[in-house]
Amino acid sequence: MTATPAIEGWFTTGAEPALLGSRCTACTSTYFPPTAQQGSFCRNPACDGEEFETVELSRRGRIWSYTDAQYQPPAPYIAPHAEGEAYEPFALVAVELAEGIVVLGQAAAGYGVGDLKVGAEAEVVVETLYADEAGERSIWRWRPLNSGLVTELGQEVDQ
Amino acid sequence: MSNHDIAVAGVGMHPWGKWGKNFVSYGVHAARAALADSGIPWTDVDYIVGGETVRNGYGGYVAGATFAQALGWNGARVATSYAACATGAQAIDTARSRILAGLCDVALVVGADTTPKGFLAPNAGERWDDPDWLRFRLLGMTNPAYFALYARRRMDLYGATQEDFAAVKVKNAKHGLSNPNARYRKEVSVEDVMTSAVVSDPLHLLDICATSDGAAAVVLCSLDYARRMGLEKPVRVSAVSTVTPTFPNTVMDMPNLSTDPSAAVGTPELTFKESIGRAAYEEAGISPEDVDVAEVYDLSTALELDWIEDLALCKRGEAETLLRAGDTALGGRIPVNPSGGLACFGEAVPAQALAQVCELTWQLRGQAGDRQVEGAKVGITANQGLFGHGSSVLLSV
Numbered sequence: 377m378t379a380t381p382a383i384e385g386w387f388t389t390g391a392e393p394a395l396l397g398s399r400c401t402a403c404t405s406t407y408f409p410p411t412a413q414q415g416s417f418c419r420n421p422a423c424d425g426e427e428f429e430t431v432e433l434s435r436r437g438r439i440w441s442y443t444d445a446q447y448q449p450p451a452p453y454i455a456p457h458a459e460g461e462a463y464e465p466f467a468l469v470a471v472e473l474a475e476g477i478v479v480l481g482q483a484a485a486g487y488g489v490g491d492l493k494v495g496a497e498a499e500v501v502v503e504t505l506y507a508d509e510a511g512e513r514s515i516w517r518w519r520p521l522n523s524g525l526v527t528e529l530g531q532e533v534d535q
Numbered sequence: 536m537s538n539h540d541i542a543v544a545g546v547g548m549h550p551w552g553k554w555g556k557n558f559v560s561y562g563v564h565a566a567r568a569a570l571a572d573s574g575i576p577w578t579d580v581d582y583i584v585g586g587e588t589v590r591n592g593y594g595g596y597v598a599g600a601t602f603a604q605a606l607g608w609n610g611a612r613v614a615t616s617y618a619a620c621a622t623g624a625q626a627i628d629t630a631r632s633r634i635l636a637g638l639c640d641v642a643l644v645v646g647a648d649t650t651p652k653g654f655l656a657p658n659a660g661e662r663w664d665d666p667d668w669l670r671f672r673l674l675g676m677t678n679p680a681y682f683a684l685y686a687r688r689r690m691d692l693y694g695a696t697q698e699d700f701a702a703v704k705v706k707n708a709k710h711g712l713s714n715p716n717a718r719y720r721k722e723v724s725v726e727d728v729m730t731s732a733v734v735s736d737p738l739h740l741l742d743i744c745a746t747s748d749g750a751a752a753v754v755l756c757s758l759d760y761a762r763r764m765g766l767e768k769p770v771r772v773s774a775v776s777t778v779t780p781t782f783p784n785t786v787m788d789m790p791n792l793s794t795d796p797s798a799a800v801g802t803p804e805l806t807f808k809e810s811i812g813r814a815a816y817e818e819a820g821i822s823p824e825d826v827d828v829a830e831v832y833d834l835s836t837a838l839e840l841d842w843i844e845d846l847a848l849c850k851r852g853e854a855e856t857l858l859r860a861g862d863t864a865l866g867g868r869i870p871v872n873p874s875g876g877l878a879c880f881g882e883a884v885p886a887q888a889l890a891q892v893c894e895l896t897w898q899l900r901g902q903a904g905d906r907q908v909e910g911a912k913v914g915i916t917a918n919q920g921l922f923g924h925g926s927s928v929l930l931s932v
Contacts, residue, residue, distance in 0.1 A: 382673060383663065405783075405799040409669075409792060420800055421782050440787065441691075443683035443735045449675035450656040452668055468680055468735075470787050476797030478787050482674055489736045494691035505673070515673055 379512035382505050385410055385430075387516045393502040394432035395479060395516055400425040406475045408433060436499045437473040439520070442483070442492040444468060454506040467491075469518040471498050484519035497521040539818075541634050542761035542769035543930070544641070544754040545573025546893040551718040551749035551880040558591045561750035562598070562647030563605045565886075569752035574764065575641055578609050580754070582639040584626040586646030586885030587617035598885070602645045612639065619920025620832065621777060622646060623751065623888030624928050628775040630755050640760050646885035647750035667790040667921070674792065679743050679835070681789045683735035686837035690737060693852040695840065697737050699859070701728035703836035704741055704878050706864050711875015713905040716890075718747050719879045728836075742836040747881030751889035753896075770899045772892075774818035774929035780807040789921055808845040808919055815915060815927035816847075823847040826869065827911040828898050830891040832918035833876040839863075842917050843871060846927070865906060873898060873906045884920075891916035892928055899932040 381387065386409055387395045398410040400418040402425030407416075411428060418425035444467040448455055455463060467483035469492060483492065484501050492498075498518040505515035547568025549561040562585070570577055583606075585598030594601040599615040612633075618625035623646045630642035662668040670676040689695035708723040723741060731740040761769045781803045783795030788807070805813060816822060823846060831842035840854035848869050849857050857863050863871040874880070874894040877887070895914035897903045912932055919925035 383669070400799075403799050405796045407793075407796060419782055419795060422800070441684035441688045443680050443687055443737075445675050445677065445680060445735060446733050449671055449677050451659075452657070452661070452672040453675040454672065466675065468674060468676060468684075470684055474798065476783070476785070476799075476802075478785070478794040480670075480674055480676060480787065480792050489687075494688055 379504050379514035380510065382513035382515050387500070387502060388432065389502050389514065392435065393500060393516065394435050395500055397431050397433045397475065398428035399431045401427045401429055406431060406433070406477065408477055408479055433475060434473045436497055436521070437471040439492055439494055439496050439498050440470040440472045440478045441494055442467060442469045442489055444489050454508070456504070456506045469498060471518050481516050481518045484517045487520055491520050491522070539635055540758060540771040540773050541631050542756050542758050542766060542771055543892070543896050544575055544756045544761060544764065544766065544769065545569040545571070546754070546896045547572055547752050548716045548890060548893050549647070549750040550716045551747040551883060554748050556748070558588055558595060558647040558649050558750070559601055559605050561748060562602050562645045562752070565647065565750035565752040566602060566606060566643060566645045569643065569754045573754040575754060577606050580609065580641045580643045581611050582630060582633055582642040583611045584614045584616055584630050584642060584644045586622040586626050586889065587615050588648045588885050589617070590651070591649060598645070618777065618924040618926070619922060620884055620918045621888055621920050621924040621926035622885040623892070624775055624916070624918070624926030625777050627753065627755065627772065627889070627892065627928065628777050631772060631775055634755060634757050641754065641756045643752065643754055644889060645750065645752040646889045648883040648885050649748045650746035650883060666792060670790050670792055677735070678789060679738060680735045681787070682743065682835035682838060683738045684787060685841055686737055686835060689837055689840060693855065695837070695855050697729065697739070698725055699840070699855045700738070700742050700836040701725040702858055703833065703839050704728050706858070707833065707872050707876045707878035710865060710873050710906055711879025714875050714879065717875045717879040718881050738835055738837065744834050744877035745881035747883050749880065749883035749886050749890065751886045751893050753889055753892055768932060770896045770930055770932050772928060773821060773931045774815040774927070776811050776814035776818060776927040778810055778814045778925070779923045781810060806845070807925065808841070811919065811925040811927045812846040812915070812917060815929045819929040819931070821913060821929060821931065825913050826915050828873060828895065828908040828914045829869065829871045830874060830876070830894050830914065830916045831871060833872060833878055834882065836878070839871060839876065846915060846917055865908065870908045873903065873908055888916065888918055888926055888928070891918070892930065895930045899930055
């Protein structure tokens with residue numbers, strides 16, 4: 377069964393998934409989570425833009441910081457494990473993108489804080505977050521690339 | 536002295552803890568203690584401001600009136616403030632405005648709370664447009680996880696260690712030992728912290744503050760009124776900073792899933808937390824070098840180190856150097872959290888910023904007993920809460 381996004385319109389799925397942001401058509405400030413559907417206002421105080429276009433955000437960025445959840449978070453968090461199974465801690469990563477925005481996400485499955493470093497590169501992936509009556513629900517996550525520091529941030533948004 | 540100073544006529548608290556009582560009883564206890572300290576009868580108070588508590592039903596939403604009724608309706612004008620962790624400071628600012636405008640003589644500011652056990656979680660219900668709900672549903676991002684992000688940056692960028700964070704707890708535990716209002720009054724060792732469970736790496740359980748019941752109150756008046764009361768050299772509120780962030784806020788803040796974007800407009804000169812302190816210094820006409828004592832919001836041990844730098848008490852990345860040298864301990868160059876801080880209190884949200892002001896008032900009066908910072912003349916508080924709220928109160932004598 378194909379997983380459906382846990383939240384609509386925040387990321388694309390497929391071979392090269394990407395987060396979806398809202399770019400102000402006036403000042404180009406690009407927001408995540410996307411704001412366009414909610415009839416929003418540009419938060420730049422020097423801009424009164426109210427129109428946004430949906431854009432894919434850079435798929436890679438630089439790790440701003442990271443941690444993990446050693447204890448199961450309270451509701452409305454939904455644990456992915458079945459009842460009776462043990463809770464598995466997961467890592468959380470904040471990644472700075474070329475758009476000048478830091479986006480939080482869980483780390484990709486199998487990665488812990490030992491695999492992360494402030495300033496190292498990470499890439500967005502889409503994985504299963506939990507399952508409900510409608511099937512599996514997917515979410516964006518950050519996978520560390522361990523390929524050293526990002527040296528040419530900005531290339532992707534320039535395209 | 537700036538021309539917008541007001542006087543702190545009295546301060547009072549209800550001890551922090553888990554007492555199982557109603558928030559009103561804590562608030563009235565603190566209010567009566569502050570009134571007694573001021574020598575001003577409740578019937579002479581003509582403005583009351585309550586710090587709203589969001590976990591105590593309608594009485595908490597209209598806290599100012601709730602406290603006024605409990606103390607006995609006296610005809611005072613009333614307000615209730617809510618600014619997350621900065622609630623108490625915003626309430627002080629509200630009272631200060633009315634005093635400085637000449638619209639009231641004496642204001643009583645009260646904050647009180649009861650808090651649940653464990654992680655603070657959002658209210659029930661499905662709210663897909665609320666970041667405070669989404670951060671749990673989509674990420675499992677708790678408050679300590681945000682504190683841990685800041686702590687990790689100190690480690691990876693400035694070489695801080697988990698032992699440094701533990702040393703903050705050890706220091707604050709020692710400070711709070713003799714504080715009658717502190718909830719935890721017990722020495723803690725670095726080993727105690729390091730062997731407590733990791734909650735969110737790199738933070739251990741003992742690095743993270745608890746939630747507590749508690750109440751604090753402050754009686755404020757104009758300098759003229761203080762003089763008429765015979766208060767010749769009262770502790771003065773010299774600044775109350777409640778600034779909001781300046782776009783783009785580039786630091787990941789609770790409960791957000793992202794920061795503002797900086798690509799189109801560039802990064803601002805100061806971070807939000809730096810701007811909170813800067814505004815207080817500018818308003819008071821006092822510089823960071825003049826500060827003798829600070830009460831900062833140590834929601835985590837590592838956050839205390841961030842605040843020391845945010846308040847310009849040292850350069851960025853140097854807080855660990857101060858800590859290791861004992862500069863931030865009692866007897867050091869710039870003691871931080873002589874009350875014991877949140878490490879010894881646990882957080883009682885609408886009361887906490889007021890508790891900071893109570894502590895600094897006792898410090899500047901020389902009434903802090905075993906935790907006295909000798910010769911303290913200038914003190915500063917700092918905190919930050921959800922949704923662009925933060926505050927810094929600068930007191931001087």
